[in-house]
Amino acid sequence: MRLLYVFGLILAVRLASVFVVKTYFVPDEYWQSLEVAHKLTFGYGYLTWEWVQGIRSYVYPLAIAALYKLLALLQLDSAQLLVLLPRLLQALLTTYSDYRFYVWTGKRKWALFLILVPWFSFYTGSRTLANTLEASLITIALSYFPWHGEGTAYLWPAAICCFLRPTAAIIWLPLTVYHLRKSRLSVLELILKRFFVIGLLVAGVGIAIDTYWHGQLVVTPWEFLKYNIFNNIGSFYGSHPWYWYFISGLPTVLGINTLPFIFGLIQTVRKTEKFPVSKQLLIAILVSLLVLSTVEHKELRFVSSLQPLCLYVASDVLSRWSYKASRTKLWLAAFFILLLNALPAWYFSTIHQKGPIELMPKLRDIAQDYRDERDHRANILFLMPCHSTPYYSHIHENVTMRFLTCEPNLKQQENFKDEADRFYDAPMHWLRSHIPVHPRTALPSHVVLFDSLGDKISEFLTNYKLLHNIEHAEFVESRIGKSILVYQRLQSGEDNAFNRKEFQEAEPAMEPEALPSENLFN
Template sequence: MNLLYVFGLILAVRLASVFVVKTYYVPDEYWQSLEVAHKLTFGYGYLTWEWVQGIRSYVYPLLIAGLYKVLALLHLDSVQLLVLLPRILQATLTAYSDYRFFVWTGKRKWALFLILVPWFWFYTGSRTLANTLEASLTTIALSYFPWYGEGTAYLWPAAFCCFLRPTAAVIWLPLSIYHLRKSRLSPVELILKRFLAIGLLVAGLGIAIDTYLHGQLIVTPYEFLKYNIFNNIGSFYGSHPWHWYFTVGLPTVLGINTLPFIYGIMETVRKSEKYKVSKQLLITILLTLVVLSTVEHKEFRFVSPLLPLCLYVTVEALSRWSYRASSTMLWCTAFVILLGNALPAWYLSTVHQKGPIDLMPKLRDIAQEYRDEREQRANILFLMPCHSTPFYSHIHENVTMRFLTCEPNLKHQENFKDEADRFYESPNHWLNSHIPIHPRTALPTHVVLFDSLTEKIGEFLTNYKLLHSIEHAEHRQSRTGRAIQVYQRLLKGEENAFNRDQQLPSEQDVESLLSNERFN
């Protein structure tokens, strides 16, 4: 199979995902990469508490900042390119890692098929997440791992993985022990001249970058472990039972591929002498899941680096099965896997939680064009769960914006509640305490919220008119809703023309406005 053609096909799929995936997944896609890079390059933006405390490395945002700087020097720093090019950069890296997966697995057709179809990888492979970068680097490192010979090239991407996301060490510890056991080099020589030397070089470079940009000597992997593991800060953002990764997390990430993966597990256990690589990968997967399960805070994306390991096990088993399967059975299996991945990929990439992405161009126009009666620029208040939308990286205008923060209890205060919790506990009390209403021009010019909140703060919204209502999700929840609404403060003179006693928009009004937004 022509390798150039294979890479071109993979790259085309990954670049297509940049334009197909138009939904919101998790805040870190923007707040831990694009927002940081925007502040580095243009001098304004928002740094979350992780950057203040120094638990995040600047290595990944610095790559994006370099891209931003080139655009700025060429006077091409439009919002569209600031949003698009980092995703193209990540999609290209993902495509290369997919190509390396194909090479690693012996250039099998099942490998090409299975690396292209997983819904989760299509959904996240072009997102600017540290987890996506980690998964790509993991795949590249595995493709250079000395499964059947000697070599240490894999140590470079593996070391960068461990520096950026210290939890990646859980994957590489058992694999490094496996390398030590099978290598013809002495353990002392391998550890001192390879493992330690490359590890120190990568760590030194990372520490130098972080120390310069954080403004003080800092070892971000240590700070990461101190806050997230030793102090268990992550549990502030939610916790799951110990078995969640086994029963929900990994099966969801694999989707329908869970079925052939289970078949791969059974074949590997039954015929371990024929599946030596798969056997070692299964040991690594199991140990990683066990260790990750000890941490209370769990997310789907945390197991994304295990995806290439699981797919290798699946590829090896299906490839051997294919020799004795009929052509009809092969095509039916491939069709079921394709359909089972295509449906969730389409729905989650184009429908579910698309509101924040559709919202930002409208806020961008407001930030660029709006002037109130005093010729003041927009002042936007987000009354939403914290980090519900992208921020300055998607607006690229230095206007005033405020959102409800959700920093964890870093000072170990009793009965601690973050700002978002205090707001949702009593929205009107929070507004009366934090938002001045006299003079009226002191009010935010625009308010962004989910429709589920509208009726609760009706009195406050009498100073505003509904400007946009944007589809978001199918069902309302306690803090989110079916639509995101943008309200604009009434200008002087508009109050008399505007019916101050009008009712808040009804469901029918919102549906009508949503239809207009959809067709405009």
């Protein structure tokens, strides 16, 4: 009964995140999962260059596509359910992984508390990111790891995780070495009969799935490593100094939980014999951070899979500390940790970068209902940094849409610039070169942009009236304003100035807002 209660509590928190989190984080949540699944199921959608080059696996999108297919068969494939159900699926997997974390830690109260309260887990635990899936699979695998006996059940989720996200192998390298050293089985028997067999089966199934859907023989883990690690393509989307994960990346993901983690780290180093599991986890964490630090392109989500390891170390030492601490100290520590996780969870889940999520239902209505004077459907142009919003998966209407692409320099051209860079270098020149203006109906019916761009293309916007002004974020960045604007093309007889005045009287302009620093696609 106690375990059922614990599972219900975890489930309630993870389901709450599905409905509370209404903000944009990174493009991969949509463009590497939902968008791919939508194209697989309904025949239209956008596949980014990664899918053309074969560096992404279809395994995760296929799970979402199965949901989409079921909805289509039941004639329930509304855009709302296409957005909601994949997040519910991921929330359920996160719930199970959190439950396994509680079991793995010996059903400690501190472990349950620490796995429930982190702001980053609430913020990302229901997002359809491969990194969220990776963190869940790693946690499940660690809960089956033979810390105090024999067993190889952990190899299945670990192998799946490494196939989908090859960089996850960094975590497992020191842990499998530890397993080989402590196992009563011979190293040769363990490798040949367990590691090799399970790895071969998982890889075989994964390669078969990817080969079928990519249309040619492809080993996606190898392609992933070749492009992102060996060819360093990721640096095209930004780079950080080698120490970024140590001083910013991991501390940001952990938030206030960094303090009990550091406490656990110090205690483990001082008394390794009392914390044998934490010792091995710290080795895995250090190896992972060192290896990941050699890659120029860095993001918070790339170390999210280390969070459960860090939380184990923290819970291990806090549980021992609790035996001697007073009730007052215990409640103060818990309240402090809860409050300083709740505040960022609320802010980032409901306020920061909310524009794209509020935008898509408005574009969906436009896609469904709009007809111009020639009875043409909507034709939407996104003049924003590439992948700044979700796409067809959130609109679920086969209308014409275009955005500024940002494919990397795959052909090693000199002085290469992607389409988005070329546009922002000279916005009006790009528009004159790419957008026909005669007749007026040749123009896109709707244009979506950040307010910071408006003055730079005011000449182009004389053909449009302002339709929506959507708050986005509080901080302005180079190509991003504080709000997202939606313009609709003027029809015959409409006057731009009159319609702008009419719009301002009907809907006063809101204070603008901004898009994420991680809005470039990787």
